[in-house]
Amino acid sequence: xxxxxxxxxxxxxxxxxxxxxxxxxxxxxxxxxxxxxxxxxxxxxxxxxxxxxxxxxxxxxxxxxxxxxxxxxxxxxxxxxxxxxxxxxxxxxxxxxxxxxxxxxxxxxxxxxxxxxxxxxxxxxxxxxxxxxxxxxxxxxxxxxxxxxxxxxxxxxxxxxxxxxxxxxxxxxxxxxxxx
Amino acid sequence: xxxxxxxxxxxxxxxxxxxxxxxxxxxxxxxxxxxxxxxxxxxxxxxxxxxxxxxxxxxxxxxxxxxxxxxxxxxxxxxxxxxxxxxxxxxxxxxxxxxxxxxxxxxxxxxxxxxxxxxxxxxxxxxxxxxxxxxxxxxxxxxxxxxxxxxxxxxxxxxxxxxxxxxxxxxxxxxxxxxxxxxxxx
Numbered sequence: 001x002x003x004x005x006x007x008x009x010x011x012x013x014x015x016x017x018x019x020x021x022x023x024x025x026x027x028x029x030x031x032x033x034x035x036x037x038x039x040x041x042x043x044x045x046x047x048x049x050x051x052x053x054x055x056x057x058x059x060x061x062x063x064x065x066x067x068x069x070x071x072x073x074x075x076x077x078x079x080x081x082x083x084x085x086x087x088x089x090x091x092x093x094x095x096x097x098x099x100x101x102x103x104x105x106x107x108x109x110x111x112x113x114x115x116x117x118x119x120x121x122x123x124x125x126x127x128x129x130x131x132x133x134x135x136x137x138x139x140x141x142x143x144x145x146x147x148x149x150x151x152x153x154x155x156x157x158x159x160x161x162x163x164x165x166x167x168x169x170x171x172x173x174x175x176x177x178x179x180x
Numbered sequence: 181x182x183x184x185x186x187x188x189x190x191x192x193x194x195x196x197x198x199x200x201x202x203x204x205x206x207x208x209x210x211x212x213x214x215x216x217x218x219x220x221x222x223x224x225x226x227x228x229x230x231x232x233x234x235x236x237x238x239x240x241x242x243x244x245x246x247x248x249x250x251x252x253x254x255x256x257x258x259x260x261x262x263x264x265x266x267x268x269x270x271x272x273x274x275x276x277x278x279x280x281x282x283x284x285x286x287x288x289x290x291x292x293x294x295x296x297x298x299x300x301x302x303x304x305x306x307x308x309x310x311x312x313x314x315x316x317x318x319x320x321x322x323x324x325x326x327x328x329x330x331x332x333x334x335x336x337x338x339x340x341x342x343x344x345x346x347x348x349x350x351x352x353x354x355x356x357x358x359x360x361x362x363x364x365x366x
Contacts, residue, residue: 007366015308019228032210032239039240
């Protein structure tokens with residue numbers, strides 16, 4: 001038993017010393033120094049840069065979240081056919097207004113944000129009493145513990161469905177996307 | 181003051197200087213401990229080629245994290261733990277890929293006339309590398325460190341942050357497995 005252990009130790013030692021005999025120590029040292037140089041030049045700076053960048057990104061997210069929470073959002077959307085729409089969000093009221101610019105079509109969207117439920121609704125953009133486009137409003141999230149704190153995150157997606165122009169021709173309404 | 185304690189003092193001084201951001205001090209630590217680190221890596225991986233990659237990686241990790249080392253007098257144990265862990269992790273991932281390449285090279289060499297001694301060394305290196313893969317991470321680390329000159333179970337236990345009895349157990353288990361795996365060489 002002990003003899004086998006000694007033989008095993010000798011075998012491992014023999015292999016280790018044979019392998020180490022072949023090592024060029026100066027070259028190994030030079031390679032390690034080179035890697036440390038690159039690490040010191042790039043690695044540490046990169047780490048610092050990443051730390052600063054992630055800090056700035058986190059700060060930007062916080063500022064954005066505060067702005068979205070306390071202010072009404074507004075955005076101009078350009079459709080593929082060149083028409084534009086204005087979307088006005090009132091996150092704390094749970095309301096959004098989608099308004100086409102060139103014509104007078106518009107849709108008022110209201111959601112019950114107190115329910116805390118996600119979901120989507122299809123609404124018409126109307127001109128007078130006539131629907132000219134369909135618009136899907138999806139509630140991505142509703143946050144806030146108290147009812148008074150509730151607010152919704154919105155995404156508005158136009159439907160690739162026929163749009164009925166005033167003259168009766170059928171056109172396609174393409175991607176209209178916005179996220180709040 | 182004997183040589184060993186003088187080296188230890190010098191090591192502590194260099195660690196503190198490295199922590200203060202002096203690159204030259206860390207370079208001296210590399211020169212002091214590269215042989216030790218290579219031996220630990222070779223004992224785990226079985227061959228010098230992979231061990232060199234591992235040692236490079238180990239020193240880079242040590243350099244990046246030297247600020248977290250609380251006790252300067254533990255540098256050697258700390259470094260060996262980094263190197264051993266790197267060897268085990270990287271070695272196992274690379275092993276399978278390299279083994280396929282080396283096996284093809286080995287078959288090619290066998291067809292050519294070569295020195296018997298060289299072939300035996302190659303076979304032994306391969307066999308030890310494969311046998312080490314059969315050990316658990318802790319067994320591989322314990323048996324490899326235990327083989328280092330001047331390392332008793334106390335030092336192994338210090339590196340592995342375990343008790344001396346646990347170190348003994350890992351070495352015992354590792355020996356048992358290695359004896360079975362390498363029986364044709366014993």
